Amino acid sequence: MALLEIDNIHTYYGNIHALKGVTISVDKGEIVTLVGANGAGKSTTLNTICGILKPRHGEIRLNGESLNTLKPHEIVAKGISQAPEGRRIFSRLTVMENLEMGAYTRSDRNGIAQDLERVFSIFPRLKERARQVGGTLSGGEQQMLAIARALMARPRVLLLDEPSMGLAPILVQEIFSIIREINQQGTTILLVEQNVNMALQIAQRGYVLETGRVVLQGSAKELRENPEVRAVYLGETRH
Amino acid sequence: MAVVSREARVSRAPAVKLSLNRIMLWVVGLGVTALVVWRIAGTAALGLYGPDVWLMQTLNGLVQGSMYALVALGYTMVYGILLMINFAHGEIFMIGAMSGYFVLNGFHQSGFLASNPVPALLITFIVGMGVPPIVGVLLERIAYRPLRRAPRLVPLICAIGASFFLQQAVRLLFGIRTKVYPTVAVLSGSWTITVGEREMRIQHMSVLIIVITIVLMVALYLLVRKTKIGKAMRAVAEDKEAAALMGIDVDQVIMVTFAIGAILAGAAGVMWGLWYKQVIHTVGFIPGIKAFTAAVLGGIGNIPGAMLGGLFLGFVEAIAPTALDISTQLKDVISFGLLVIVLIFRPSGILGEVLTGKKA
Ligand SMILES: Nc1ncnc2c1ncn2[C@@H]1O[C@H](COP(=O)(O)OP(=O)(O)OP(=O)(O)O)[C@@H](O)[C@H]1O
Numbered sequence: 001m002a003l004l005e006i007d008n009i010h011t012y013y014g015n016i017h018a019l020k021g022v023t024i025s026v027d028k029g030e031i032v033t034l035v036g037a038n039g040a041g042k043s044t045t046l047n048t049i050c051g052i053l054k055p056r057h058g059e060i061r062l063n064g065e066s067l068n069t070l071k072p073h074e075i076v077a078k079g080i081s082q083a084p085e086g087r088r089i090f091s092r093l094t095v096m097e098n099l100e101m102g103a104y105t106r107s108d109r110n111g112i113a114q115d116l117e118r119v120f121s122i123f124p125r126l127k128e129r130a131r132q133v134g135g136t137l138s139g140g141e142q143q144m145l146a147i148a149r150a151l152m153a154r155p156r157v158l159l160l161d162e163p164s165m166g167l168a169p170i171l172v173q174e175i176f177s178i179i180r181e182i183n184q185q186g187t188t189i190l191l192v193e194q195n196v197n198m199a200l201q202i203a204q205r206g207y208v209l210e211t212g213r214v215v216l217q218g219s220a221k222e223l224r225e226n227p228e229v230r231a232v233y234l235g236e237t238r239h
Numbered sequence: 240m241a242v243v244s245r246e247a248r249v250s251r252a253p254a255v256k257l258s259l260n261r262i263m264l265w266v267v268g269l270g271v272t273a274l275v276v277w278r279i280a281g282t283a284a285l286g287l288y289g290p291d292v293w294l295m296q297t298l299n300g301l302v303q304g305s306m307y308a309l310v311a312l313g314y315t316m317v318y319g320i321l322l323m324i325n326f327a328h329g330e331i332f333m334i335g336a337m338s339g340y341f342v343l344n345g346f347h348q349s350g351f352l353a354s355n356p357v358p359a360l361l362i363t364f365i366v367g368m369g370v371p372p373i374v375g376v377l378l379e380r381i382a383y384r385p386l387r388r389a390p391r392l393v394p395l396i397c398a399i400g401a402s403f404f405l406q407q408a409v410r411l412l413f414g415i416r417t418k419v420y421p422t423v424a425v426l427s428g429s430w431t432i433t434v435g436e437r438e439m440r441i442q443h444m445s446v447l448i449i450v451i452t453i454v455l456m457v458a459l460y461l462l463v464r465k466t467k468i469g470k471a472m473r474a475v476a477e478d479k480e481a482a483a484l485m486g487i488d489v490d491q492v493i494m495v496t497f498a499i500g501a502i503l504a505g506a507a508g509v510m511w512g513l514w515y516k517q518v519i520h521t522v523g524f525i526p527g528i529k530a531f532t533a534a535v536l537g538g539i540g541n542i543p544g545a546m547l548g549g550l551f552l553g554f555v556e557a558i559a560p561t562a563l564d565i566s567t568q569l570k571d572v573i574s575f576g577l578l579v580i581v582l583i584f585r586p587s588g589i590l591g592e593v594l595t596g597k598k599a
């Protein structure tokens with residue numbers, strides 16, 4: 001049994017049928033990436049997992065337990081947290097307060113203190129800016145804060161929605177190596193990315209989403225070598 | 240890193256373009272301000288009143304302003320979190336005043352007030368601050384929560400309806416007779432101080448009201464700044480969805496916000512009863528509107544703004560009739576005139592922030 005199972009979910013925005021039977025599974029310890037064009041339904045998938053959106057059909061299970069009836073905050077408590085698209089850090093709260101909000105569902109003081117140490121060792125820049133309000137951070141720092149904040153929940157599965165968006169190339173490299181490091185420390189990751197090349201380098205497996213459906217799936221290697229993927233997402237011309 | 244969007248940032252830059260309209264408004268605003276200054280100068284030149292009068296009016300203004308400020312906080316906190324004006328908040332204040340009356344009057348009749356005034360007052364405040372949050376939370380749960388995704392006008396209309404409902408419910412339950420708070424002997428005394436050559440009396444009651452208000456404001460400040468729930472309130476005010484993704488129970492935080500606002504309004508209600516003595520089911524209307532004015536004056540959504548706006552409004556209402564040498568009957572005109580003037584110069588209120596896009 002996979003750690004996170006997304007089983008044939010259909011999600012709607014009013015009448016708009018955004019996810020048309022998406023099935024994805026994520027095993028413990030993996031990095032799985034979800035790629036696809038703009039509007040394919042990647043963020044919708046993550047938000048359905050988190051309970052912000054409710055699927056009309058299908059089921060989402062964590063360790064075999066259904067999440068369908070749970071509210072977003074209960075799902076966080078079960079062990080899924082997300083660094084959402086566009087960072088969405090609290091701009092008027094300090095860096096430290098943002099991190100505290102990440103650990104909102106937890107009450108183990110010692111564990112929280114340990115995790116604070118951990119995110120500060122991963123992101124030393126955040127430590128320097130702990131007392132600064134979030135809105136005054138640079139874009140890259142905000143992205144780091146968004147990831148650090150999600151980590152403070154000590155999630156079993158971490159969902160990352162386009163963590164490299166809008167970052168300078170050097171920082172993109174840095175963020176991807178940090179994602180790998182977080183994974184090596186034991187966190188399972190479901191990664192949504194536009195930067196398909198980089199995503200397929202750090203992921204073990206991947207899914208390609210197109211207008212609300214999974215059209216391709218396989219190991220990262222298979223996807224890297226797939227001619228469709230090479231043409232559409234890796235920007236190569238077809239031979 | 241230049242590509243980043245920083246729209247979440249808060250700026251204090253003037254967001255208003257200088258159009259002909261605005262120039263005309265400024266002319267009007269400056270004109271009225273000049274008129275007021277001229278009038279005050281005239282009064283001061285006459286030297287009708289000694290420093291004792293001014294001090295007395297200041298004190299009265301602070302007492303009145305304390306009540307406005309406590310009620311204004313509820314408007315501003317709910318607005319900050321839901322972008323909604325809870326027009327029934329004046330009725331929450333009224334329910335605090337009523338609850339306090341029944342307790343204090345009961346103690347008065349039983350003789351407990353005379354024998355143990357301090358515990359009696361304490362219990363009066365506890366009940367006066369304890370009943371309103373129950374009503375406030377029910378109101379949120381029943382009348383507002385189902386409308387949270389509706390267009391903004393809908394909950395506003397619902398709030399006006401709720402306001403009538405609460406007034407009429409209290410009228411039906413407790414009658415239309417004006418209820419008179421019993422006199423509390425320990426509070427009706429006063430200290431006498433000498434100002435200049437004249438004596439001035441400071442009522443115990445006014446000091447009590449100001450002290451309780453300060454304590455409540457400090458408590459609120461610490462709650463919002465330092466506690467987990469306070470930080471969650473700020474997080475929810477900024478971005479509900481992101482807050483939910485952090486594991487914050489957004490509904491619970493909204494409920495707590497309504498409860499805190501109602502507790503503060505309840506305290507103000509009891510103070511009103513003790514200070515003005517008479518309460519009735521419509522007693523919340525005018526203070527409600529004034530407190531709302533105070534919240535807008537200070538910058539709606541801004542907690543220190545509501546405190547400052549309330550105190551400022553109370554102070555101006557008390558001092559302006561003397562300073563301008565006009566009838567106190569005109570104090571309502573003064574409050575709303577003040578609102579207009581302040582909004583001409585600072586459209587988002589005294590401490591209001593100009594939020595780029597999101598809340599404006
Ligand atoms: N709030 C909404 N209301 C209506 N339709 C929406 C809403 N959010 C997304 N959609 C639609 O659902 C579809 C999937 O959107 P989604 O945000 O999941 O795409 P995405 O794969 O994350 O795209 P991107 O790479 O641009 O972030 C799109 O067609 C989009 O227009």
Ligand SMILES: [Mg+2]
Nearest residue numbers: 042043044085
């Ligand atoms: Mg997206």
